[in-house]
Amino acid sequence: MTDPIVLLDIKDRIATVTLNDPDRRNPITGNNMIEAMLDVFDQVQRNPDVSVMVLTGAGSAFCAGGDIKAMHNKTDQFGLPPLDVAESYINGIQRIPIALYNLDVPTIAAVNGAAVGAGCDLTMMCDMRIASEKAKFGEVFLNLGIIPGDAGSWFLIRRLGYQMAAELTFSARMIDAAEALDLDMVLEVVPHNDLMARARAKAAVIAAKPPRTVRTAKRLLRNAERMDLPDFLNTAAAYQALMHQTGDHHEALSAFLEKRQPTYSGK
Template sequence: MNLPDLTDATLTLEERIATLTLDRHDLRNALTGTGLVEDIVQVAQWVNRCQDVSVLVITGAGSAFSAGGNVKDMAERGGDFAGDPAEVAQRYRQGIQRIPLALQAVEVPIIAAVNGPAIGAGFDLANMADMRIASSRAKFGETFLNLGIIPGDGGAWYLQRLIGYQRAFELTLTGRVIDAQEALQLGILLEVVEPEALMPRVQELAAHIAAQPPKATRLTKRLMSMAPRLELKDFLDVCANFQGLCHNEPEHLEAVERMLAKMKKSS
């Protein structure tokens, strides 16, 4: 399947790993005032159609992962922030709020490779991934209140699910910026590595996942996403149906044969 045409980001596909790089380093990869919202949504939809993808990696070009909203536009009441309350609300719905909805629907695991500061909506974007690995140079901040606004892109929904209500409340209400080590201690990050090791480590993890049976990987991602929303009995019903599909897939029998061959060789 052909790669989508993007405006302010780049996309590669190698060995079942799609890597989306936010490429507006001149604006520190701000999500508003650029084409990045449309690019991210387009890639999310493409991933679900492309059966050659098993993992989606999101990272940033330049020194920042993403600075979030364009503060200059806010100061000038322009771009996404122009107009009366109803107009601004509609722009949020038709603009940046499309990102969490699109990424929540992605059928493959998402890894955020946080190369630098992830601030405001940029922090929230990282938290929309299933896993986050960061450079030691990364910083994180739920800084909306510092600008007199609320997390309008869903950040308050994601952060408390990652680290609990009390810690999320403190970060959101103080607007303080934390370094990568504190983010690791809080459970926001899976790992922190040196800058030059970031993409190799992320690619290593992505390759391990991409080597798994692809259809079962997508179903497992769906199960993991559904689990918090379902009662146990309903969840087990879904598991039974998904498992019925898996047991009838050629990839399952191929995996079993590989396991039996490995057991025979080691015996």
């Protein structure tokens, strides 16, 4: 039996999602990776027992991005007329940034190796990134005579600011884990063999918090990116009023006053 192209493991409120096409360096196109990712992200979103998601790649690469051979040979969607190619992006890879953006649980990219093109963008779509010392990042689209068609520019500007996003886009150069850390692309760089343990440890801190409050805090951060201050304050007030009524809020207060560890129920 062939293993799924995207693996999902849920334990201790942490969903670990692994891109599982290692022989081809986990490309997003040229396989059924997109549909499989969307299905897994939907499972994570709908599962109340998940508080945080870790995304990584099997084998030596995180994600090689698009299938260059298919582009060269004009196979799959790349051989279609321009309007149909545009539709294939809208109905295909562009569904990934929407799914990740709408995911209510925090997301951590555990970057185990090369994250190239759409693979680099995939890391930027996550809330946080932890890199192996072997990780490399490349916004390399211009080297192939194309642009980021997957919302990568939208995320890159918000993660790094316009100037750095512009430099990485226009130079289309690869950067190593150390430079990624200097640019604040990643939270930290760890020895390769410690990557998943460190990512899960970071995820465990989040998973220990009240589940519904975690998801609401993620929604609040998303709103902060696009709302002006008066509207945002109204939204924060509404969310906060709901949080004050949760059982986990009362459990947190009781545990604090009783000097014990809280036990959260997600209610």
